[in-house]
Amino acid sequence: MTSVCFPKMQRMTAAIALVILGVQAQAEPRHGIAMYGDPALPADFTALPYANPDAPKGGRIITGNSGSFDSLNPFVRKGTVPWQLRFFAYESLMGRNWGEPFALYGLLAESIETAEDRSWVEFTLREEARFSDGAPVTVEDVIWSYETLGTVGHPRYLGFWQQVEKIEATGPRSVRLTFNTDNRELALIAGLRPILQKAQFDGKVFEDxxxxxxxxxxxxxVISDFEAGRFVTLTRDENYWGKDLPFRQGTQNFDEIKIDFFGDNAVMFEAFKAGEISYLREFNAEKWAASYDFPLAQSGDIVKSEIPHQKPSGITGFVMNTRRAPLDDIRVRDALMHVFNFEFINDTMTGGRQPRITSYFSGSLLGMEDGPATGRVAEFLTPFADSLPPEALAGYSLPQSNGSVRNRANLRKAMGLMEDAGWTVVDGKMQNASGEVLSLEVLLKQGDTENKAITDIYAKALEGLGAEVTITLVDGPQYKLRTNAFDFDLTNYRRAISLSPGNEQLLYWGSDAADQEGSRNLMGVKSPAIDAMIDKMLSSTSQEDFVAATKALDRVLTTGRYVIPIWNYAVGRVAHQKELHYPEQLPIYGDGVEWLPGVWWYQQ
Structure with a gap:
């Protein structure tokens, strides 16, 4: 009997050993981590694939922002901060490789270790890691940073901290976070939290x-100079602790980056034409084709570069605040979308050169497909069918016009939808049963000339529906105060989406964020189906399930009619001084702040 069973027992023991070894292998410290599978770059990589390790150091660039600023702390809700500071002046334990969907490599941390189910993650700090004042980065700094940002920091950090069961030192240079939810992305998100110096804030209130x-x-x-509301100057630290890291080779090449502030985009463009700004991103295809023939461009001193990418379209347009009646009625939102004459507006504004966004993840493998939902997508959505618009399962496409200014067919459709919602036209005004006129306020920031022009056209069409429309222009701080308090009917809206969407989706459209002042869920949507699809995305252990859950989420968001989408920025457009150069190999994410100015360099 023993002679018969022993080989079988050996096989079982060997199998168990392989499982144990597999778990141990997963839990060993590694140089990087990916959302699924292994990171693409090996432990001995010498530079990021889209960086030029031989790029020269030196030079000075000036970039422009519209508006103003009254704070240099990008980690709290208060104040208006130059948006670039989070990326230029602060680091995290891990850094992203923008050449793959979602993979991180050691930055302040030399290694990362995680459980097979990713219920915890542990980082080991580099011994040489230093703050810009020369003080070492300690485990105490890391723990304090996570706790502070998660409790009194900007709302963007709150959701992650609520999913942390505990954070603890496990050694003189190692720290472990244990999670209280089944969310595979948390191990990666943990690596991207900024690390600040605890001692700097002793005796101070961080948010004040x-x-x-x-x-x-x-x-x-490091920030070397600034004048409130006017400019911020950042200087490359010659004593930067990580300049020899493979992750940093060929990056951060400029000696100085200055951020100048302008009253609006039109003034900033004139400054660029005069040579006062080093580069400018252009988002209007018509302007790109027709307005870049000024003298510096004609002489070749300004160069135009088009940068392709593989990212989803994201959503850009005008968000409707569903916290307010009648925008809480999908029939009213649908009517407003039919009145929005995209084809005419696009022809007027861009010469018809820019395609429309068709869904939140359009243009990528994560986007919803035409026709009825099938396979895993249908399986995920079916339990919520009674609470979803029928088109979520049956299929949906945005309203289209014939391109004429009148848009008659869609206007008739909008009238019918309003009647279904209990609204009728009386003496030329759209009124409900109580006699209240349909009044809508569109909130815009001063200097936002493009969205103002779009809204002017849209407002005339809405008046044809019988609505009363007010376009309110406010300065930057007032705009932030009002959008933080959800004090608007419609406002311009932009949410960029990556090839690896995850926890940020909860901030964008999760139910818990709908009532959090300052949250990014501007539409105020509370949908069990949306929450469930995001949960499936975060807990998926296979790429197949992840993609299906994202496609399902795209259907729910798009058919919910929360945002009136405009055009898709399918290619990056950068006009820049001829002395500015970038590597031939591009990241799959295309243009972005960590690409420009991240891996560019100055050379005569």
């Missing part, structure tokens, strides 16, 4: 620090 109290970071750039 003044403009003079600039948070100390560990990054290659």
């Amino acid at each position: 620090i003044t403009l003079q109290d600039v948070p100390i970071g560990t990054a290659p750039y």
Whole structure:
């Protein structure tokens, strides 16, 4: 009997050993981590694939922002901060490779270790990691940063911290986070939290620090000069601790980056034409084709570069605040979408050169497909069928016009939808049963000339529906206060989406974020189906399930009629001084702040 069973027992023991070894292998410290499978770059990689390790250091660039600023702390809700600071002046434990969907490599941390189910993650700090004042980065700094940002920091950090069961030191240079939810992305998100210096804020209230109290970071750039509302200058730190890291080869090449502020985009464009700004991103295809023939461009001193990418379209347009009646009625939102004459507006604004966004993830493998939902997508959505618009399962496409200014067919459709919702036209005004006129306020930031022009055309069409429309222009701080408090009917809206959407989806359209002041869920949507699809995305263990859950989410968001989409930025357009250069190999994400100016360089 023993002679018969022993080989079988050996096989079982060997199988168990392989499982144990597999778990141990997964839990060993590694140089990087990917959302699924292994990271693409090996442990001995020498540079990011889209960086030029031989790029020269030096030079000075000036970039422009419209509006103003009154804070240099990008980690709290208060104040208006130059948006670039989070990327230029601060670092995290891990850094992203923008050449693959979602993979991180050691930055402040030399290694990452995680459980097979990713219920915990552990980081080991590099011994040489330093803040810009020369102080070492400690485990205590890391723990304090996570706790502080998660409790009194910007709302973008709140959702992650709520999913942390505990954070603890496991060694003199190692720290472990244990999670309380089944969410595979948390191990990666943990690696991207900025690390600040605890000692700097001893005896201070972190969220109340003044403009003079600039948070100390560990990054290659430090803020060397500023004038409130006018400019910020960042200087490359010659003593930067990580300049020899493979992750940093060929990056952060400029000696100085200055951010100048302008009253509006039109003034900023004139400054660029005069040579006062080093580069400019252009989002209007018509302007790109017709307005870049000024003298510096004609002489070749300004160069136009088009940068392709593989990202989803994201959503750009005008968001409707469903917290307010009658925008809480999908029939009213549908009517407003039919009145929006995209084809005419696109021809007027861009010469018809820019295609329309057709869904939140359009243009990528994550986007909803034409026709009825099938396979895993249908399986995920069917339990919520009674609470969803029929088109979520049956199929949907945006309203289209014939391109004429009158848009008669869609206007008739809009009238019918309003009647179904209990609204009728009386004496030329759209009124409900109580005699209240349909009044809509569109909130825009001063200087936003493009959205103002779009809204002017849209407002005339809405008046044809019998609506009363007010376009309100406010300065940057007032705009932020009002959008944080959800004090608007419609406003311009942009949510960029990556090839690896995850926890940020909860901030964009999760139910818990709908009532959080300052959250990014501007439409105020609360949908069990949306929450469930995001949960499936975060807990999926296979790429197949992840893609299906994202396609299903795309259907629910698109058919919910929360945003009136405009055009898709399918290619990046950058006009720049001829002395600015970039590597031939491009990241799959195309243009972005960590590409420009991240891997560009100056050379005569």
